[in-house]
Amino acid sequence: MKLLEKTLEQNYIYRGKIISVHLDRAELADGRVVTRECVDHPGGVSIAVLTETNEMLFVRQYRYPYHEAVLEAPAGKLEPGEDPFEAAKREQREETGTTGKDYLSLGTVYPSPGYAAEVLHLYACRVASRGALHLDPGEFLQVEKIPLSRAAALVEQGEIPDAKTQILVLRAEKLVAGGKL
Numbered sequence: 733m734k735l736l737e738k739t740l741e742q743n744y745i746y747r748g749k750i751i752s753v754h755l756d757r758a759e760l761a762d763g764r765v766v767t768r769e770c771v772d773h774p775g776g777v778s779i780a781v782l783t784e785t786n787e788m789l790f791v792r793q794y795r796y797p798y799h800e801a802v803l804e805a806p807a808g809k810l811e812p813g814e815d816p817f818e819a820a821k822r823e824q825r826e827e828t829g830t831t832g833k834d835y836l837s838l839g840t841v842y843p844s845p846g847y848a849a850e851v852l853h854l855y856a857c858r859v860a861s862r863g864a865l866h867l868d869p870g871e872f873l874q875v876e877k878i879p880l881s882r883a884a885a886l887v888e889q890g891e892i893p894d895a896k897t898q899i900l901v902l903r904a905e906k907l908v909a910g911g912k913l
Contacts, residue, residue: 733761740765750774750809773850777820778807780838780856780900781828786880786908788901789828789859793873803876803886805897807852816853824857826866828875832857836913838903843895852896856904856913880905 741757752772781789808823838854907913
């Protein structure tokens with residue numbers, strides 16, 4: 733059996749600044765027709781920024797859907813046509829005031845493939861220089877520096893609920909331990 737669903741009809745019910753939502757009719761491999769709710773997102777980037785002493789830079793910012801301040805790796809939305817690597821460096825500069833060196837691509841992840849078409853591009857680097865933050869209008873955050881081993885323990889203890897940050901912390905820890913970052 734082919735693992736494929738054929739889109740029969742696509743009906744956009746919302747088009748926003750960041751996301752669009754459409755309700756589709758799709759045909760399954762066995763011929764049945766089902767409804768699919770989909771969220772389109774332009775994609776994003778996130779980056780593990782490590783100091784020379786293996787501390788990772790995080791941002792803590794209020795996330796309205798959860799009604800709490802969340803500890804995260806620096807991240808942001810891709811602009812139309814923007815190269816993901818350039819976007820990661822941009823977000824790093826804006827949110828941490830740092831520039832990096834020894835960048836590594838850590839691939840892509842699908843944050844919620846059951847209903848969203850978002851793709852996140854992940855990177856890691858070492859801090860090369862420090863400067864001022866350049867936050868977007870309406871963006872408020874605090875930069876925090878946490879030893880990588882402590883951050884990994886926080887992930888294991890369930891204290892960092894953000895999925896992209898969990899992945900970056902655990903991948904960075906493994907890369908550092910293997911001498912690759």
